[in-house]
Amino acid sequence: MKIIDRYILNEIKLPVIFGVSLFTFIFLIDIIVAMMENIIVKGISIIDVLRILSFYLPPILSQTIPMGMFLGIMLTFSKFTRTSEATAMSAVGMSLKDIVKPIFFSACVVTLFIFFLQESIIPRSVAKLQYLTAKIAYENPVFQLKEKTFIDEVDEYNLYIDRLEGKEKKAKGILIFQKAKDENFPTVVVGEEAYWKDSAMVLKNSKFYNFNEKGKEVLRGKFDEKRIPLTAYFSEIEVKVNDVEAKGITTLIKEMKDKNSDEKREYSIEINKKLAVPLSTMMLSLLGVFLSIGHHRSGKGANFALSLIVIFSYITCLNIGIVMASKGVIPVVLGVWSPNIILFLITLIIYKKKAEVI
Known part of the structure; x- marks a missing residue:
């Protein structure tokens, strides 16, 4: 050159x-x-x-x-x-x-x-x-936890959030339907508070209800805190453009x-x-x-x-x-x-x- x-x-x-x-x-x-x-x-x-x-x-x-x-x-x-x-x-x-x-x-x-x-x-x-x-x-609650919104994109769960409070946007008044393939009716969870942290959903002060195939309640219970990890879900994601x-x-x-x-x-x-x-x-x-x-x-x-x-x-x-x-x-x-x-x-x-x- x-x-x-x-x-x-x-x-x-x-x-x-x-x-x-x-x-x-x-x-x-x-x-x-x-x-x-x-x-x-x-x-x-x-x-x-x-x-x-x-x-x-x-x-x-x-x-x-x-x-x-x-x-x-x-x-x-x-x-x-x-x-x-x-x-x-x-x-x-x-x-x-x-x-x-x-x-x-x-x-x-x-x-x-x-x-x-x-x-x-x-x-x-x-x-x-x-x-x-x-x-x-x-992973970030701001994107998914929205007031008065029914969310059906979270792995095996459907969620409804009543309101968000505070700078951390903690969810209040939670209604969750846990899906199951072999059951006609999902497990219903009613919680006072929920937030997401480290690829996991954390529920606090919640009650759950199980139903039989005819829709009759057969079991209920409560827990102070329940952590639902989502890491496995992300490892299976296949992104198609x-x-x-x-x-x-x-x-x-x-x-x-x-x-x-x-x-x-x-x-x-x-x-x-x-x-x-x-x-x-x-x-x-x-x-x-x-x-x-x-x-x-x-x-x-x-x-x-x-x-x-x-x-x-x-x-x-x-x-x-x-x-x-x-x-x-x-x-x-x-x-x-x-x-x-x-x-x-x-x-x-x-x-x-x-x-x-x-």
Whole structure:
């Protein structure tokens, strides 16, 4: 690799990292606000919050990396223009093709990395996220113990909570139905207080009632405290990712065969999207060079604003195309790939104009 190529690649590193970080933060704002509420109000540990955010990152990065590449390259080559480095490159005999060669190479590498994220990392991250959020929901009373709510998702029990009291959100007025496969009527437990701790439900000052097959009471009793462990339940959980956006292309193709026409359309849209968005990285990267390099002296603000306009225009066109394709107004391929086609044409036109000057 030439020294100038290494120099260009080295110069784009920090701006690209800045761009990816900026757009990732924008995408994460709503999630971060919700996580702050969980920390302050609901008592979720910071470690669990950080784990949740780490599982959200791969799906978001698959969308923000192309945007960050474009913004970072725009900032870098606008700097080259302001400092006359672009003019120096042209003066030593570098053509526009020579200048963009390392950019195109890095864009290809990044595109392959996004495909790797989609096929390998994102499905695992989504599965772990679903498992972790479900586990927190069972371990933390705030998520499951809700007033005037009948809860039927707790292993072998159905619960009804009358009210929650205190900062610890202890449940008062508990009604529990313990399910049994070989009995017509469940065991009924009426308790004064309950709370969840360390993957276990703890009941205090409660009474229980057993019934025969005809519904007649045959046994009653009471206990001061009863602990029901739920660890075994979590060890048997199998998380299945049903969201098509969280599945890899190969998985979508396999599952698509057994779907009806409407479901196939949804799968087809997602498959095309998972191909189109990563491939847009190459066009956005080249377009970033062509829009910012030259002999003009535009400031950072203008280039930054231009990059945001291009990025959000691409996102808007992509979303409109997906909506129209999902409703059957236009073919799936046209709806998903139109923004990429437009990007390609704009990039080609600007390249021809710039090549005449540089």
